[in-house]
Amino acid sequence: MQPSLPGKIIISKREIRNVKKVPFLELKNGRLQGVVSSGSDIMRVYVSFIQAGDFQFNCRTNNNRPCAGIGANYFCKHITTLITESCKQYGIPAIAKYLKIPEVQSVNDIFTHIKPRKTDEHAADIFSRFLDYLRFLELEPLGIPVPEMDWYI
Numbered sequence: 001m002q003p004s005l006p007g008k009i010i011i012s013k014r015e016i017r018n019v020k021k022v023p024f025l026e027l028k029n030g031r032l033q034g035v036v037s038s039g040s041d042i043m044r045v046y047v048s049f050i051q052a053g054d055f056q057f058n059c060r061t062n063n064n065r066p067c068a069g070i071g072a073n074y075f076c077k078h079i080t081t082l083i084t085e086s087c088k089q090y091g092i093p094a095i096a097k098y099l100k101i102p103e104v105q106s107v108n109d110i111f112t113h114i115k116p117r118k119t120d121e122h123a124a125d126i127f128s129r130f131l132d133y134l135r136f137l138e139l140e141p142l143g144i145p146v147p148e149m150d151w152y153i
């Protein structure tokens, strides 16, 4: 049985996302959000989100510093990577529907429809939850599915 989100979005996993680029990704509270690797500094990750419908977004480091790559109405490479990798994992139609974008054919269509708007809202809860979920990796396998770890598969 495939999981579904409110609004009857059926999620079917399509490809394996690059976990080195995006170690954590989730569709939660009306946001596509996650943790994105720096690419240049192994000790730094970025915590990024984009809100469905109004496309408000923000990106900050794990130390809660602003990402230097974002503007008031354009994404940094971390949010671009977050969207691209989410399409690999959940499929383009599911991500388009979740973000409330009219039906699209490609990842580029998604970017064409999005009108980004930076918000000052922080996303520290995303990184905290990611760290909390990582605790499960240290436990002995239970032999049963652990829903909290669905993002890891």
Ligand SMILES: [Zn+2]
Pocket: 046, 048, 059, 060, 067, 068, 069, 070, 076, 077, 078, 079
């Ligand atoms: Zn960024």
